[in-house]
Amino acid sequence: MSLFFKTPLDIEVRLDGDDSREHVEVKNAKGRKEKLPLYKDGETVRGQVTVRIKDNKRVEHTGVKVQLLGSIEIQNDGLQSDDFLSLAHELASPGDLTHPETFQFEFRNVEKQYESYRGANVRLRYYIKVTVSRKSADVIREKELWVHQHQGAVEESAPPPPSSVKMDVGIEDCLHIEFEYSRNRYSLKDVIVGRIYFLLVRLKIKHMELSLIRRETCGAPPHQLSDSEVLIRFEIMDGAPVRGETIPIRLFLGGFDLTPTYKDVNKKFSTRTFLSLVLIDEDARRYFKQSEIILYRE
Structure with a gap:
């Protein structure tokens, strides 16, 4: 049995306006900085998914799905993950892929109730997940986006701050x-x-x-x-x-x-x-x- 699964597909996810959108530099798990597109609460997330077959071989699938997920991952004796946001669209019904295909997706006015966060043991993230389902092994591609909340942490009912x-x-x-x-x-x-x-x-x-x-x-x-x-x-x-x-x-x-x-x-x-x-x-x-x-x- 091979230790490496060679995927028969390439999946590309592009977000609308990605080139002109503000990006945020964040450190990944390896300590390297990566740039992620910045979104706000209530903002629509739309884009395109392009699926390309390799070696011109026909690929049979049982459906293509795109999801917008928000999850909190905690590293505590193993990774614990909990989704607080889960939206999904079916992009294609079961069939065969014989040539590159591009699908449009849109998640309108999405409530993003928390800020993105990467800490020592916690990661709160929003990401697009594309799944090409197959009878053997699914092919999955993810693209992360970053969310800022601008209402602040000061509650309206909070007492006024002291003078010093x-x-x-x-x-x-x-x-x-x-x-x-x-x-x-x-x-x-x-x-x-x-x-x-x-x-x-x-x-x-x-x-x-x-x-x-x-x-x-x-x-x-x-x-x-x-x-x-x-x-x-x-x-x-x-x-x-x-x-x-x-x-x-x-x-x-x-x-x-x-x-x-x-x-x-x-x-x-x-x-x-x-x-x-x-x-x-x-x-x-x-x-x-x-x-x-x-x-x-x-």
Whole structure:
């Protein structure tokens, strides 16, 4: 038995306006960047499917189908996949393929209720799937598209953000640092503006940095998975501060690969973003404090 199945068909999927449409660069499982066409909630997805036979051989099939699928895939002791969107059109009834054939498809005004996402253990994706069904082995071709939601993560019923947020790092009688920043909700293109105040410094601080950390959780206890990734690391100072010193902070978010805050997406996963202040003394001891911020797409 051959280890490799040689498909008798080539399937090509083209989306209308693909050349002029905005694309998004995302990393695949191998860490390489790929460009995917960007779609919005409620937008129609249409295009063409071309099926070509190889070696001029007649291919018998039991139907050609195109689907628009939305799925959440979780890597947890094996891949678990759950479809939250499934639309389908029959392109051809059972018959024979003897020459190249092109089929038009259209999925009108599709509700795309979640954003596309690729994380450590979770992938939320939308894709076109074409299946040429055969009595032996089906021939399948997929084409992924990317979806952004622009309503943001700030709910209308949410209370107004505070005028400023304060985060303290302290050790009794040794260290007291206060980090004050403008608010706790930011768009993905925003700027975090703040100041760090050194109120008490009796430790020899050698280094200080500010970072953004994304925490992804999926599944339910006791089998819940959690993974943290440092998205931005920003050096604030290198050297010893003195009492009364103030350091201004301006952290531009726009140039980084950030995602909005996702809360219990389809009861499958969540992502949260934390602002983390880290201090390292001359004995390499680390002192840190984290505070959550809400990110949203305008």
